[in-house]
Amino acid sequence: MPGGAIAFRDVTCERGGRVLFEGLTFAVEQGQAGVVTGPNGVGKSSLIRIAAGLLQPVEGTVAYSPPRALITEDAALDRELPLDRALLFWARFDDSERAADERVADALEAFDLTHLAPVPVRLLSTGQRRRAGLARVLAADSPTWLLDEPANGLDAHALTLFEAAIARHRKAGGAVLIATHQQLDVPRAQMIVLEAA
Numbered sequence: 652m653p654g655g656a657i658a659f660r661d662v663t664c665e666r667g668g669r670v671l672f673e674g675l676t677f678a679v680e681q682g683q684a685g686v687v688t689g690p691n692g693v694g695k696s697s698l699i700r701i702a703a704g705l706l707q708p709v710e711g712t713v714a715y716s717p718p719r720a721l722i723t724e725d726a727a728l729d730r731e732l733p734l735d736r737a738l739l740f741w742a743r744f745d746d747s748e749r750a751a752d753e754r755v756a757d758a759l760e761a762f763d764l765t766h767l768a769p770v771p772v773r774l775l776s777t778g779q780r781r782r783a784g785l786a787r788v789l790a791a792d793s794p795t796w797l798l799d800e801p802a803n804g805l806d807a808h809a810l811t812l813f814e815a816a817i818a819r820h821r822k823a824g825g826a827v828l829i830a831t832h833q834q835l836d837v838p839r840a841q842m843i844v845l846e847a848a
């Protein structure tokens with residue numbers, strides 16, 4: 652996996668005619684993590700959407716090392732498919748040296764989901780579905796992770812698995828940008844604190 656990175660330079664975000672943040676500059680390099688915090692409605696999700704290229708900033712530029720893997724509130728998995736096949740559907744699109752089924756098997760194991768592989772996504776619990784969404788990101792083998800509230804609905808065990816996955820990703824040269832209002836154990840993270848305008 653090549654190194655991941657994401658950098659904002661003088662980025663201004665506007666939504667509904669209101670400036671949420673302006674002149675935001677930061678760089679998350681290979682092996683690093685950025686944690687975006689701030690009160691509800693301040694623009695954390697909007698920042699992640701800008702990082703993913705889903706929202707255009709009114710000013711400034713975003714540079715990143717592709718491909719990027721994104722998780723939002725929606726796990727983006729086919730609800731009718733068994734979990735392993737739903738993950739495989741996406742993993743096949745990803746550019747990786749490793750076979751898609753091997754990546755999916757590893758990602759299921761990393762989030763303690765192997766026993767749920769044959770279960771249709773729609774039957775998973777809320778927390779299991781959140782873990783499945785994180786497994787989708789993991790299985791993509793993307794160097795740059797963009798995570799919007801990834802810890803929502805995770806129990807203590809899943810949180811530990813998630814923190815371990817972030818640590819491994821960084822050790823392998825990945826970069827991660829996380830918007831969260833929860834306390835996460837992400838050592839040496841760069842804090843990006845958004846304040847109400």
Ligand SMILES: Nc1ncnc2c1ncn2[C@@H]1O[C@H](COP(=O)(O)OP(=O)(O)OP(=O)(O)O)[C@@H](O)[C@H]1O
Pocket residue numbers: 666667671689690691692693694695696697698832
């Ligand atoms: N499509 C949209 N059009 C106009 N305004 C929007 C749109 N989407 C979001 N907003 C507004 O932009 C602001 C920032 O929303 P955003 O979801 O980025 O905040 P957040 O910091 O992630 O909040 P939370 O902690 O509640 O998840 C909010 O006031 C929201 O109402």
